[in-house]
Amino acid sequence: MKPYIKLPKIESLPDSSILKRKLNSEIWKNYIFSVLLEYYKFVDNKEIISIIENESQKQRSEIEKIIKEHISKWLKYRCRKFDNAGLIINLEPSTECKVSGFYDLKFEHSDWRNQYFSFEVKNLGKAKSITLSKSINEYVYVKEKDREDGGMYRYLNGKYACNMNFGGMIGFVIGRTENSIIEKLINKIYTVYDNNTIGMLTNDKIIKNSIYRNPNTFDSIHIRQNNKTKENEEFRLHHIIMDFVNSEN
Structure with a gap:
């Protein structure tokens, strides 16, 4: 257990x-925050490290997929708060947007009409051939010869959550880091989005x-063009960093 993670007193849903x-x-968002933080607080570091190590030994490892499935199963079968609320987690195409894609975690409820809370899950840290800096790029923004992508970028270019004004990022730290990975992320976000036509940071910034x-959470607040009206609107990304490698259990 991680005693330093603060869990709010959340009332049961009606x-x-x-x-x-x-x-x-x-209210729905706060409830979802509480179950995700409960996962991070109570899941044993050794269990996650073992999962990462076993998956890393495979010729074609899919750590993000395994972690996403672990979060989903833990919430469904071991989190009473999640079960009692009647929330569901879906993995399905984002067909409501002009560009199709897949959310990693999509929280929904039948009574939360036409609304949902999607999260993109990204590995952070050195693993196999992936460097720390490359993992941060994949989280924030990456531009290569034939590819423009990144977890945050998928929200800010309208690929994800195009009808919402919020979305989520979960950074799963899978390798040892010497300095604060959150500060590295924030510095990268400033570098990319402080004066960018796509996803420009607002005055509130971060x-x-x-x-x-x-301390493992932060918000970044951006300007995003509405796909339908073409008007600029505020879009907030909620970031939760889950470090099972460098943190105390």
Whole structure:
């Protein structure tokens, strides 16, 4: 257990569908934050490290996929708060947007109508042929000869959550790092998005410790063009960094 992770006192969702449909998105988001932080707080580091090491030995390892599945199964079968709420996690195409793609984790509820909370899961840290800097690029933004991509970029170019004004990133640290990986991420985000036509940071820019004052969380606030109206709108990305390698259990 990680005692330094703060979990909020979240009230149970109403039993009545009529009442649940009246809840605003902030209440739903806070509930989802609480179950994700509960996962990070209580999952044993050794269990995750073992999963990473076993997967890394395969010729074609898929660490992101294995981690995503572990989060999903843990919430479904070991998190009473998640089960009692009637939330579901889906992995399905983002067909509502002009460019098709797949969310890593998509939280939905039948009473949270036409709304959802999607998360992109990215590995962070050195692993096999992947360097720390490359993993940060994949999280924030990467531009190569025949590829322009990145976890955050998929939100900011309208590929993901095009009808929402928020989305989520989960950074899963799989390799040892000497300095704060959050500071490295934030520096990269400033470099890429502080004055970019796609996903430009707003005046508020980045808010550290944004989720219940937990130091492994921050928000980045951007300007994104609405796919339908073509108007610029504020879009907020919530970042949760889960470090099972460098942190205490």
